[in-house]
Amino acid sequence: MTPTRARTAHLVVALVATLALVLQTVLVVSGASVLAETAVPPLATRLGRLVSYFTIQSNLLVAVTAWQLWHDPLRDGRWWRPVRLAALVGITVTxxxxxxxxxxxxxxxxLNYVADKLLHMVVPVLAIAVWAAVGPRPRSSWRSAPEVLVWPLLWLAYTLVVGGLSGWYPYPFLDPSGNGWGAVVAACVGITVLVVAVGAAYVALDRRLSAAPRAGHDVSAVGATAE
Incomplete structure (x- = not known):
């Protein structure tokens, strides 16, 4: 697939991910969606909790990288590579x-149902399918793959610290008041193993699948961005 067609595919992902994030934000701001709460907390609290969800952060990473790839479907760079891989791993884990x-x-x-399905199902499927179809590839290496763990581990640490101070956890499996710290530790280990496994799968596929997109005779293709 040529870079021009790749741009169109990335644009679809960017638009859908952005729509999902905007819709969920509007619902939270309006009080129509209070996420895991039964009452409506103050607006600042609602927004702080919104951005604390791994789902929101992974969709945001997908949206940002997809918009960048719409601008330049051959984008590359030393620090852009782990960010792009983190977006793919994060949305897959989501x-x-x-x-x-x-x-x-x-x-x-x-609309709560619509936002939930967009964030948790539509965007993950679109992001994975577009990566498989148009890449960009190759963009991963075993040497840089461990950098992808930085964001999920920081998120876990932040979630547990803030949850311990406030009593609020974005996901029930991270709340020790339910099943105890043993279950929380098991969940954290499980999430870490899942992130590592998904990241390894992407790196392996990135090295085995054909390069994409292919410039071919597409005279409108833009070059890779150096950083």
């Missing part, structure tokens, strides 16, 4: 954890 652990717990209706 989809998997939601489908296995969280989906049975949610009973949403209307």
């Amino acid at each position: 989809g998997l954890v939601h489908f296995v652990l969280l989906r049975p717990l949610l009973h949403l209706e209307g």
Whole structure:
């Protein structure tokens, strides 16, 4: 697929991820969605909790990198590579954890249901499919892959510290008041193992799949951005 067609594919991902984030934010600001709460906390609290969700952060990373790839489908750079890989790993983990652990717990209706499905299912599927189709590849290496762990580990540490101070946790499996710290530690180890496994899978596929996009005769293709 040529860079011009790749731009179109990345634009779709960027638009859908941005729409999902904007919709969820509007629902939270309006009080129509209070996430895991039964009452409506103050606006500042609602917004702080919104951005504390791994789901929101992973969708934001996908949106940012997709907009960059729409501008330059051959984008590359020393620090851009782990950020792009982190976006792919994060959104994949978001989809998997939601489908296995969280989906049975949610009973949403209307726009809350739409926002939930966009963030947890539509964006993950789109992001993975577009990466498989148009890359960009190759962009990963075993040497830089460990850098992807920085964000999830910082997120876990932040979540546990803030949760310990405030009593609020974005996900029930991280709340020690439910099943105790043993279950929380097991969940943290499980999440870390999942991130490592998904990251390793992306690096392996990145090295095995054909390079993409291919310039071919697309005279409108833009060159890679150096950093």
